[in-house]
Amino acid sequence: MEKHSCRTCRNLEKERKEVMEGRLKGRYRYGCSGQGSGYVCGFLAGDEDLETLSCGLWHGQSERKTEKEAQKLEKELGESLQGLFDRWNEWYVRGCPEGKETDGVYLNRLRLAIKGLVERIEEALEESRFPESYYSPLPPEIAKDYMADRDNLVRSAERALYQYRNSPDYLWLESYMNGQKGKSKEMEKAAVFFEHGKVLEEAISRNQYLLMKQEIRQEGILAELAKYRRTVLQKEQKAARRNKSGQKGKKDMSGQFTLFEEKAS
Known part of the structure; x- marks a missing residue:
């Protein structure tokens, strides 16, 4: 009896291989004509991992289906295909x-997945089903x-550009930077937040639609800007407390010298 795994499944398409990047760098996955995504249901470190992967759409060389199994597969494949459409x-x-x-690009990937699932249906089901x-x-x-x-x-x-440039944190940033002189690490960090607005503005003026779509998702940079503002204000408060403490110390020392001078005279 065949073991149910991607390695023994007729849906496996090893001629299609996607190599991963980012946190999954070093892993890959093969194509699958059964899955809606167009790929097997997991990522591989080596081909031996195919033995550990399996799903409900497994289709072996020698499988025999009961009527109940055939109906179930017919329903699953039909719903999957309709979902892709x-x-x-x-x-x-x-x-x-x-x-x-x-x-x-995404639509053409879906098209390939639809095509693969259609072929899977032709292999797995009788035409009447x-x-x-x-x-x-x-x-x-x-x-x-x-x-x-x-x-x-x-x-x-x-x-998004209007909301970003009129957000309280951005307005604070403009005011803060106007009061800065020379170059500093703080100014370098602040430049990142100004750059976001410039990039989005340029994307709009040049009809760069993909860049617009990427830049309008600005929840992350708004959170970073708020964090940057808190950090700067905390540093300023600490510096102010140190200055106040230093001035108080000088005043106390001045009083001590005056008292010493009076006694000496």
Whole structure:
């Protein structure tokens, strides 16, 4: 009896390989014609890890399905395929929630996943069991630079830029930097926050839609700006307390010298 794993599954497509970056650097995953993502359900450090991966869409060379199993698979594949079509239609109109790539790139990846799942259905099911979504036309290949809902994207970017530059922390930053002289580490850090506004403004003026989409997600930089403001104010408060303490010490010493001089005379 075949062990259920990605290694023995007919859905495995080793000719398609995605090498990961970032925190998953050094790992990779192969293509899968069964999964909605188009890839196997885990990341690999080596091909031997395929033995440890498996999912409910496993399709072995010698598998035999009961009627109940066939109905279950028919339902799962039909729902998965319909879900991919629905996602493609939504992203085409509204854009992909992710912003690392253009919407065109994401849509074409979905298209490949749909194509792979259609082929999976043809292999796994009898024609009489093909789900309704199987007969939907394959979405067209989209230009790589395609971005959905551009007008709304521009409005969102303009609104984000206005909100950023009128936020209390940004207004404080402008006032604070106007009072600084020369170069310092604080000024170098502050330049990062000014640069964000410049980049977003330039993206709007040049119709750089992907850059707009990336820069309007500014919750992170707003949080960093608020943290920067707190740090600067805390440093100023500590410096003020030290100065006050130093001045008090000088005053006390001055009084002691006066008393000593009076006694000496």
